[in-house]
Structure formats: C-alpha cells, structure tokens
Amino acid sequence: MAQKNLCCLLYGPGKARFEHRDVPTLSDPYDILVRIAYVGAHFWKHGGVVRMVSEEQPLVMGHEASGIVHSVGPAVTKVVPGDRVAIEPGFSCRRCKQCKAGRYNICPEMSFAADPPDNHGTLARLFRTPEDFVYQMPESLSPEEAVLLEPLSVAAHGARLAGITPGHTVLVQGSGTIGLLCAATAKAFGAKQVFISDINQTKLDFAQKYLECPTFLPNISSSRPEEEARRMKNVLNLGEGVDIVLECTGVESSLQTGIYASGPGGVVVQIGLGSPNLSVPIINMCEKETVLKTAWRYAPGDYEMGLALLNSGPVSVKPLISTIVPFEEATKAWEMTQRGEGIKNLIRGVAEEVGDAD
Numbered sequence: 001m002a003q004k005n006l007c008c009l010l011y012g013p014g015k016a017r018f019e020h021r022d023v024p025t026l027s028d029p030y031d032i033l034v035r036i037a038y039v040g041a042h043f044w045k046h047g048g049v050v051r052m053v054s055e056e057q058p059l060v061m062g063h064e065a066s067g068i069v070h071s072v073g074p075a076v077t078k079v080v081p082g083d084r085v086a087i088e089p090g091f092s093c094r095r096c097k098q099c100k101a102g103r104y105n106i107c108p109e110m111s112f113a114a115d116p117p118d119n120h121g122t123l124a125r126l127f128r129t130p131e132d133f134v135y136q137m138p139e140s141l142s143p144e145e146a147v148l149l150e151p152l153s154v155a156a157h158g159a160r161l162a163g164i165t166p167g168h169t170v171l172v173q174g175s176g177t178i179g180l181l182c183a184a185t186a187k188a189f190g191a192k193q194v195f196i197s198d199i200n201q202t203k204l205d206f207a208q209k210y211l212e213c214p215t216f217l218p219n220i221s222s223s224r225p226e227e228e229a230r231r232m233k234n235v236l237n238l239g240e241g242v243d244i245v246l247e248c249t250g251v252e253s254s255l256q257t258g259i260y261a262s263g264p265g266g267v268v269v270q271i272g273l274g275s276p277n278l279s280v281p282i283i284n285m286c287e288k289e290t291v292l293k294t295a296w297r298y299a300p301g302d303y304e305m306g307l308a309l310l311n312s313g314p315v316s317v318k319p320l321i322s323t324i325v326p327f328e329e330a331t332k333a334w335e336m337t338q339r340g341e342g343i344k345n346l347i348r349g350v351a352e353e354v355g356d357a358d
Contacts (some may be wrong), residue, residue, distance in 0.1 A: 006350050007124040008330045009058040017333050024128035029075035032134065033126050034085060035144040037347040038324070040064030040150070042332035052116035061330075062123030063089040063113040066137070066146035067203070068350065070126055078131045084148030085134040086146040087122065087152070089113035105157075105299045121328060125350040135303055138311045144324065145310065147346055148181070148317040152306040153298040155181035158271040159189050160302070161293050162244045166190030169238070173197050173258045174248035174272055175215075176206040177320060177344050182246045182271065183211050185290050188314035192243070195236050197257075206343065208317055218257065224282070225253050241266060241288075250274020256281055264288045271295045320344045327351065 001141045004020035011017060024033060039062040054057045079085060090112040092104035101108050112120030121127075137146050155178060170186040174181050175198040186194045196207045197216040204215040215231050220318050233241065241263030250272035259281055261267055268290060269279075285292065308352060309315040322342025325333045333345040 002314075003083070005124055005126050006327075007060045007120070008062075008327070010053050010061050011055050011058045012053060015332075016061075018328065021060075021124075022139045024124055026071065026073045026128070028130065029073040032072045032076055032079060032131050033070040033128055034065075034067040034087060034134065036062075036065055036067040036122055036124060036127055037068040037084075038066050038147045038349060039330075040107055040122050040147050041330070041337045041345040041347055043338055044313070045335070057117050059114060059116050060120035060122075060124055061114050062121035062211070062347075064147050064150040065089065065113075065122035065127065066143040066149075067127070069134075072131070076131045077133060079136065084137040084143060084146075086137055086303075086307075087113075087127070087129055088133040088135065089122065089129075089150065090297060091130055091133055099164055102300050105297045123327075123347065135307055138307070141307075141310055142318075144321055144346060148177070148307045148320060148344060149310065150183070150305065151177050152181050152309065152315065152317065153302040154183040154271065154295070156305040156309070157298040157302045158182055158246050158269050158295045159185045160305070161295055162246060162267050162269045164189040164191055164244055167192050168243040169193045169195075170244040170246065171195045171197065171238075171242040171258060171261055172246045172248060173254045175203040176248065178271060179246075179248035180207055180210060180320060181315070181317070182248055183207065183213055184315045185309065186244070186246070187211065187213075188309055195238070195242065197232065197254075200210045200340070203343075218254075223253075223254035226260045226284075228253075228257045232257070232261050238263075238345050240264065245269070246271055248272040251277075259285060259290060260294075261324050262288065262290055265291075267291045267293065269293045269295055287308045321346060324348055 005023045065087045069079045069081050092107035093109035116228045130299045155247050168191045170185045170191045175196050185193045194213045199220050245258040245262050245268040247270050320343045324346045333347050
C-alpha cells in the first residue's frame with residue numbers, strides 16, 4: 001500500500017492545494033478503503049463550506065464519488081477488493097432516535113463528506129467509508145455515471161416525499177443537475193406531465209432536449225411571483241395549477257412562484273438550498289390547503305431507488321456529464337462549474353503512476 005494519500009484540499013475561497021496525507025486507517029472492522037475513480041465538481045469560492053475553511057484548517061473537497069474497493073476490514077462481508085462501488089457520502093450514528101426511526105438523513109451525529117471542519121471529502125486517492133454506505137455498481141453502469149447516483153438519490157427522496165404517482169402533473173423549479181434529475185425521476189414515477197422552469201434559457205434548451213418537457217422562462221425583472229405564476233399557467237396551460245412542485249433552486253421568488261402555480265391540495269417540496277430564510281404566501285397556501293414539505297439529502301431506500309432507476313433504464317445520466325478533467329486539474333472543473341458551464345463536470349481520480357509514489 002502507498003504510504004501517502006494524494007488529496008486536493010481547499011484552504012479558502014479559490015485556494016486549493018494538492019498534498020500527500022496519511023492513508024486513512026481501517027479503524028473500525030467494518031471500514032473499507034475505496035480508490036476513488038471520479039468525483040463531481042462543486043462551487044469552491046463562496047457558500048457555507050468556504051467560509052469555514054482556512055489556512056489553519058483546510059478541507060479535502062468532494063462528496064459525489066465512485067471508485068473501486070481497495071482494502072477491507074476484517075468484519076466486512078458486503079464487498080471485496082476490486083468491486084466497483086458508488087459511495088453514499090453521509091454516515092449516520094445508527095443509534096440515535098432518528099436513525100432507529102429510519103430517518104438517518106437527519107441524524108444529529110451525521111458525518112458528511114467535505115463537511116467542515118473535520119469531515120474530509122472524497123477528492124483523494126483513497127477514501128475511507130463504512131461498508132454499509134457503498135453500493136455495488138451493475139455492469140451496465142460506468143464509474144462516471146455512478147457519480148450522479150448521489151444527486152439522483154436527492155431527486156428520488158424529493159419525489160418520494162411528494163408522493164408522485166401516475167397521472168400527477170409536476171412542476172420542477174430549476175434545471176440544474178438536481179432539477180433535471182427531479183424531472184427525470186418524476187417521469188419515471190409515472191407523472192402525466194412534467195414542466196421545468198428556469199431563468200437560464202440555455203439550461204432550458206438542454207432540459208427540453210434531455211427530457212422533452214415543456215419549459216418556462218420567468219421574467220427575471222418581475223418582482224411579483226403571483227403574476228409570474230399566472231403567466232406560467234397561461235403559457236403552459238396548467239389550468240388551476242399543478243399537483244406537485246419540486247423546488248430545486250433555494251430562491252425565495254422561485255418558491256413563491258411555485259406555490260402560486262400549485263393547484264388546490266397541491267404538494268410543494270423544498271429541495272434546493274439557497275437563502276437560509278424563505279417567506280411563503282401563507283394565505284394562498286391556506287386557501288388551497290397546500291402541503292409544504294422539506295427535503296434533506298436522502299433517506300433509507302433512496303440510493304437503492306436511484307440504482308434501480310439507472311439500471312432498469314427509466315433515467316439516463318450520461319447526457320448530463322459535460323466534461324471530465326484529470327485530478328491535477330481539479331480547479332478547472334470547479335471554475336467551469338462556477339461559471340455555469342456544462343451540466344455536470346467530473347474530476348478523474350488520481351492516476352496510478354502519481355498516486356503510488358511514496
């Protein structure tokens with residue numbers, strides 16, 4: 001085994017360095033080491049993560065990842081070295097009230113990859129994880145596609161919370177990776193019609209091509225969500241409104257527009273994270289008995305659901321992969337993502353000849 005583990009660490013907004021760190025030890029008999037194959041790129045210049053890293057306390061980035069099992073602890077029975085796996089990057093305590101109730105995604109002791117200050121991420125040669133948080137990839141699924149199992153599981157969680165069944169009409173607010181996968185999942189769940197709204201026409205063009213869904217471009221200069229919802233209903237012929245709204249932007253005006261666009265008894269699921277405080281048109285919601293739910297990552301069964309959607313064919317993630325850059329050029333993938341270029345930019349794992357240097 002190599003004596004050092006090449007990692008990409010964030011030291012602050014836009015400040016990344018490549019360093020050899022110690023190889024994680026298999027401290028628990030159920031631990032495994034995964035040699036990372038691909039990692040999804042995210043923002044690295046703003047947001048909660050970069051405000052919490054520093055020169056004194058840098059963070060290994062990355063949470064969406066796939067790889068190959070490198071070594072296993074003595075109690076591991078689920079996988080063996082050489083198995084191809086997708087990684088669920090949040091590890092719960094398994095003992096608290098929420099875990100025992102089957103809601104481990106809201107475990108207060110959740111250890112999530114690339115969550116400062118102490119939980120380092122997957123952008124490394126080797127990553128340690130408990131065996132029960134990896135999923136073997138079917139032969140039909142490439143390691144590149146497996147990276148998108150993480151955001152697909154977010155979409156599956158939102159769709160399950162919404163209770164989407166055949167015949168429902170669904171509005172997805174936002175056509176980024178999560179929004180596109182929410183729309184694809186809604187279609188796979190049997191929604192009669194899926195609509196997508198976004199302020200970026202280029203993204204809407206991709207969404208229309210990817211999913212053949214009607215799209216809506218809001219007027220970004222409008223300050224009245226109720227009027228935008230009325231225009232949306234007219235343009236998309238929504239009648240009294242849609243049955244389900246999946247809000248994937250985290251933007252207040254988007255949430256409000258979605259609520260106004262929902263029909264009587266509609267369900268609105270807040271999936272996107274943005275502003276920490278969002279106000280809602282409560283009178284409109286009361287008049288329609290709107291059900292508002294919130295989603296946090298994914299819960300038991302969501303990764304399995306995502307794998308089933310990919311393996312059986314209702315959802316394809318290959319068209320979402322825009323670029324793949326070498327590990328040593330990880331910052332390029334972050335920069336492209338920051339500029340809004342592509343849908344999903346991936347970072348390839350450490351090359352064998354680089355990572356195996358002592």
